[in-house]
Amino acid sequence: MLSTEQLAARTDRAVRAAVAAATDLGLQVDEPRVLYDVFSVIVHLRPAPVVARVPTVVPPSYRRNPQAQTAQQRAELDVTGWLAERGYPVVAPSPLTPREPVRREGFSMTFWQYVEHQRSAEPDMAARMAATARLHAALRDYPGELGFWAPFGTYIPEGLTRLRELPDVLPPADLERAQQEWAVIAPVLTSRDVFAATFPGVGVQPIHGDAPYHNMIGELWSDFELVTIGAVESDLAMTGPDAVAAYDAAAVGLGLRPTDPRVLAVTEAAGRLGIVAALAMAPELPMLIDGVAPMLDLWREAPPITRL
Template sequence: MLTSDDLAARTARAVTAATAAGRDLGLHVDEPRVLYDVFSVIVHLAPSPVVVRVPTVLPASVRSSPERQTAQQRAELSVAGWLTDRGLPVVPPSPLVPREPVVLDGFSMTFWQYLDAVSDGEPDLAQRCASTAGLHAALREYDGGGLGFFTQFETYIPAALTELEHQPGLLDAADVQRARQDWEHLAPVLTSRAGFEAAFPGVDVQPIHGDAPFHNMIPTATGEYWSDFELVTLGAVESDLALVGPEGHAAYDAAAVGLGLRALDERVLAVTESAALLASVACLAMAPQLPMLVDALAPAVQSWRSRRAERA
């Protein structure tokens, strides 16, 4: 496990790299400041209206394949830029630099327009779920390519479970074996578009946010903006609504039908919710890089165990 000193040093290296990359691109940077620091260090290159996302906590499959990370970041920038260009409320890629990831000092980073976030109390989750239908309606038209199929699962889960086999202090051997059984059950429909379409005929596949868009929104004085398209992928819309609960599902369905889209499919929702919980369990493999994950993921791991027991 990294120590607090290790984590502070990693953050400092990320800030230094973001600052140097920004200046190399011609940005005026006097007072870089960290806005957020969990899986990525988010740096505002003040006084420039630019924010840099520097991923620092990475799954094994990405650590072993920098090209995979770069390809996914290009997809993220492409989709977010495409939505921005069409007037959707999305945190835009910075217009002051090229829409390309920048690699420096071992970090691959992306540049975004700075938005002044405001504290807006508890978000209206039902409203956010309803607005997600509008996001999906827009994404149906995206044809920029570069998107894999359910990459948020295929990229992270199998390699993470292999790591967890060698980290018995994070998840015991019996749980790892159960998690592998779950993945063997889910993989045929989550790693193959043909397999998914054969299992769920009539359920369409399209570009989706990939990582709980109802959660990844930034409130500002002029409204809420979707952010964090790091896991953008082709998939079923149900994945974007996994684990939000019945009220959120009902709000989404009402908005989707009003936009001429289909309502959520309960069978697909069950599969994607199982996959979302399994992905949370798999995230424990990154705890040596981010020790807070042990406690943060404990409720999700318990929920996964409980659901398995209910199915048994």
């Protein structure tokens, strides 16, 4: 596990890399300020109205194949830029830098418009669900190419494989259960043809990929790091029946299909496995162990998945 000092040093390296890259791009950066630091260091490059997102905790595949990370970051920049150009409420790529990931000192970073935001009280989930339906309606027309459920097909099996070496993080019995459950649901989430055959009539489309109702700054959608092709149910996993009902009401009003309970169940199962697999990054982000503990307990209490 990285120590507190090592985590702070990593943050400092990420900030220095962002400042150096921004300066090379012609930005004036006098007072960088870290806004957020978990999986990525988010730094406001003051006085420029630009925020750099510098991923610091990434899947092993990105370390082995940096081009895969660059490709996903390009997809995120392209999707958000496309939405912004059409007037949709989204945190947009910065117009002051090229719309392209920048690699510096071992980090691959992207640059975004700075948005002032005051955190409010508990968000209105019904309003967030309606906003998610509007986002899905907008994304249906996105013309670019995206992978099929890229987060599930990469992060979960990689994480479970790595957890074999971390028995102190996840007991072997839990790992065995997670691997068995992934074997059951993986075929429909890693093959578009298998998904279509298993759930005929349930279409797929570009989706946010990571709880869009949660990843909002005010009224603006943000953090499309996992943007992908998939079923809309994946963006609604584990929100609860009231939230799903609010989404369905808004979606039908927009000409979208309502959610399919079977697909929602599968994507929620995948979401829970994603939380388990995330523990593989605990050595680089020790807070994960306590952070996911409540969800891990709920997963253990639920019946194991043995079939679709």
